[in-house]
């Protein structure tokens with residue numbers, strides 16, 4: 001099944017006027033609204049572009065109507081074990097937060113509170129229909145991605161670490177946030193309190209385009225665990241309110257807002273690239289280039305995905321609206337496998353009984369899915385209150401809530417049991433659901449997940465490292481260079497365009513695709529992101545073949561990028577050697593001689609390596625050995641945020657970012673990216689997770705890693 005993409009056009013706000021409306025749902029011959037959105041061509045107003053979606057909701061659509069049509073039907077699937085993802089996408093100020101969260105008034109409640117209400121209602125019915133034979137546990141996690149860092153919204157802001165929480169790929173292919181908290185949620189009131197408190201932690205700010213603009217992507221996960229006997233079924237509904245793209249020529253953003261804006265725009269750009277790549281059937285999807293796209297994993301996640309494109313109807317949003325219409329209309333082509341999560345079976349108690357009651361039990365199946373492993377903990381908790389009276393679910397009210405902003409540091413953890421909780425059902429008044437707060441997901445300090453810092457290195461270890469490096473160099477020399485792809489991306493793109501033309505008749509679509517690339521190029525250029533802008537112009541070229549103006553822009557940009565690179569190269573070749581590095585190099589040479597490799601080969605191999613080349617020159621001048629091992633580069637690289645930042649930059653596979661590190665010139669950066677590309681697995685993912693892995697990358701080695709690390713340290717990157 002494909003991603004379902006629907007468009008919602010928001011009504012005019014107070015100061016907006018009718019005559020500025022340019023975005024309209026098209027109507028059928030019989031006057032009924034169709035699934036098409038119309039918008040004029042910015043260059044020729046008499047011409048209109050049409051974009052078709054699975055549904056289009058006009059300005060008069062109520063929150064309830066949208067929920068009933070787009071979310072309610074998937075509740076059944078959620079309880080059948082399918083994961084459901086709903087996300088709002090669109091330019092800033094178009095109504096994403098209104099759609100997802102909504103207002104406090106009953107009629108204004110957004111999709112999220114309505115989803116929870118639906119989940120609790122369904123759970124209640126299920127429990128009732130099974131006469132208590134089935135129990136349902138609901139648990140929430142809620143986090144934001146702000147400036148490409150993940151922060152737990154259920155934890156107080158003071159607890160945040162500067163680098164945020166790391167992401168981890170699970171064996172089942174899902175990407176999870178390591179150390180994220182999870183809170184059991186008994187009913188809608190419980191949810192309401194958690195949600196309001198958590199939203200107070202979310203970063204929002206007033207911009208010129210939206211008085212309450214979300215500066216982060218917010219992801220709410222609702223985990224539903226159903227237990228019947230020893231059968232445990234777990235599924236998750238994810239509701240995502242993305243931050244909105246913004247054109248900074250219109251925002252008047254100050255420095256801080258601009259930094260946020262760059263992070264928002266970059267992640268949304270990566271999302272659009274992912275959508276394009278999937279829609280084109282490309283093998284490499286750039287999910288890993290932003291945390292948001294890794295988490296969203298469009299097209300990789302099983303289940304049901306609904307994308308809600310929020311639109312403002314106004315002329316002032318013209319170009320941005322066109323761009324988001326283009327991206328989202330492509331998302332319809334993304335296929336999602338509708339696969340239910342596997343049912344797992346609770347482990348029987350350890351003491352084996354021979355009672356005949358065991359005979360008819362279903363055989364135990366291995367806990368194959370990592371995402372199901374936590375089900376055991378949830379199961380243990382959820383199975384307790386089987387015979388509890390079912391609480392009547394309250395609705396989301398618009399009663400005044402306690403001021404959400406100043407939340408005490410540990411309020412969520414220490415909430416005292418409220419009178420409405422069924423204390424009689426629990427031993428000693430403690431909430432059994434706390435058992436479901438699995439230790440598995442307790443936040444683990446980053447340092448705990450990494451190996452301890454290495455002690456200073458002994459001579460034997462250095463010897464071993466040297467041997468290893470020599471072996472690597474030799475191995476690299478004997479391995480055939482990776483085969484270039486048969487067709488370059490550019491040629492493939494041109495072929496695709498040609499194919500489309502031959503298929504015929506899609507002239508408008510083709511033009512609007514080209515136009516989109518031009519728009520994006522312009523946006524990137526404005527932000528000073530020359531490399532991305534160049535890429536976009538190049539992608540636009542096949543749609544406007546022979547356009548001299550466009551060719552001129554490409555050439556100009558290329559020249560500018562080359563100039564910048566040259567300047568950077570000059571920085572990168574500045575010598576920053578220390579004594580131990582020279583020792584390693586010397587030993588490498590010696591060891592090389594021992595292996596009877598002739599000097600020509602050696603120099604040839606090293607000549608490929610920018611830094612080593614400059615080192616060899618210096619080593620001839622200075623032959624002093626270091627006095628102690630204390631200066632060993634390996635001994636000063638500490639695991640922590642700086643190393644993490646280094647790994648993130650390397651894993652970004654972004655040549656320009658990698659070149660920003662000391663010791664990594666253009667060639668080395670390109671080689672590194674090429675190497676990483678060759679390691680990609682089927683789903684286009686591969687990540688260097690440890691220092692050891694990084695050092696083992698051909699051409700990197702201890703010294704280069706050390707220099708890169710030092711440059712980050714010196715730059716205060718973390």
Ligand SMILES: Nc1ncnc2c1ncn2[C@@H]1O[C@H](COP(=O)(O)OP(=O)(O)OP(=O)(O)O)[C@@H](O)[C@H]1O
Nearest residue numbers: 010011092093094095096097098210213214243244
């Ligand atoms: N369907 C709607 N009905 C009434 N008001 C709406 C609707 N959609 C949006 N609005 C109003 O428009 C304004 C902007 O909406 P909102 O903050 O939800 O935008 P957003 O897309 O989330 O923006 P950002 O990306 O900057 O966070 C708000 O005042 C909101 O109340």
